[in-house]
Amino acid sequence: MRAGVIGAGSIGGVVARALRDGSVPDAVLSGVLDPAGPPDLPVLTLDELLSTSDLVVEAAGQRALAELGPRVLAAGRDLLVVSVGALADDALLEELLAAGPGELHLSTGAIGGLDLLRAAARMAPLSRVTIETTKRAANLVQPWMSAAEAERLRTASAPVELMRGPARKVTAAFPKSANVAASVALAVGDWDAVEAVVVADPGAELTSHVITAQGTAGSYRFEIRNQPSPVTPTSSAVVPHAVLGAIAALAQPRVVFR
Ligand SMILES: NC(=O)C1=CN([C@@H]2O[C@H](COP(=O)(O)OP(=O)(O)OC[C@H]3O[C@@H](n4cnc5c(N)ncnc54)[C@H](O)[C@@H]3O)[C@@H](O)[C@H]2O)C=CC1
Ligand SMILES: O=C([O-])CC(=O)C(=O)O
Helix, strand or coil: CEEEEECCCCCHHHHHHHHHCCCCCCCEEEEEECCCCCCCCCECCHHHHHHHCCEEEECCCHHHHHHHHHHHHHCCCEEEECCHHHHHCHHHHHHHHHCCCCCEEECCCCCCCHHHHHHHHHHCCCEEEEEEEEEEHHHHCCCCCCHHHHHHHHCCCCCEEEEEEEHHHHHHHCCCCCHHHHHHHHHHCCHHHEEEEEEEECCCCCEEEEEEEEECCEEEEEEEEECECCCCCCCECCHHHHHHHHHHHHHCCCCCCC
């Protein structure tokens, strides 16, 4: 399988180098598309990427997925999405689903438990599904925040709850930090069932995601505590490895959990 990568930052850069170095059996790097043009990686145009890849990994952000995702699928290339939060836009999701012949795949990204939540939600609708994300306060500053609010975050001395609301709203408000809220909503198949919370903690060494759900199938609590990426600390360092695991499963579908 030839895999191309859109966005060669903290996630896509690790993925591209691992593919280039042959660490995934039966998968090779075709190249990367990134205006930042990492010097050690083969940088291609979109047309070149599409003509030399079987699978394209999006690791460039929610806006890039909206701009480029439909073209990847329409060119007949499979697409593995990391910026899952962009799918909170129903119109984009419909466009991507209609855009084939390429197939759409979603990365599990920074979290786990999505398979069990999906199974439990199929048994009977879940109630009270929540995901609480806690990150280092200074990394959660957003362009829509007032200067005073941004400064309060940068100088916070205690944890602050920044937003609590429907997953759709929270993933759009924190596009680099709360894609996981969308992942939980897509796993349970109900955007309105999932409440997302973002907490800024000046003392947080690790990024945490605590997912809870109750239903007929049982009661669930997943606590994930990830090391932040040293390059882009809003992203967990494990994310590129989730992507590489997905590529390995697509390239060589043997002994794969589904
Ligand atoms: N599903 C999940 O659990 C997670 C999803 N993410 C998503 O992954 C995205 C990428 O994360 P990082 O690699 O840490 O960010 P990063 O900032 O380190 O890298 C992003 C790269 O994409 C490039 N880029 C931006 N727009 C582009 C475009 N239109 N075409 C090509 N390249 C473009 C940038 O130049 C940069 O090199 C985040 O913005 C977020 O949406 C991040 C963490 C977890
Ligand atoms: O990497 C993480 O821990 C989660 C993240 O940034 C996101 O969901 O956008």
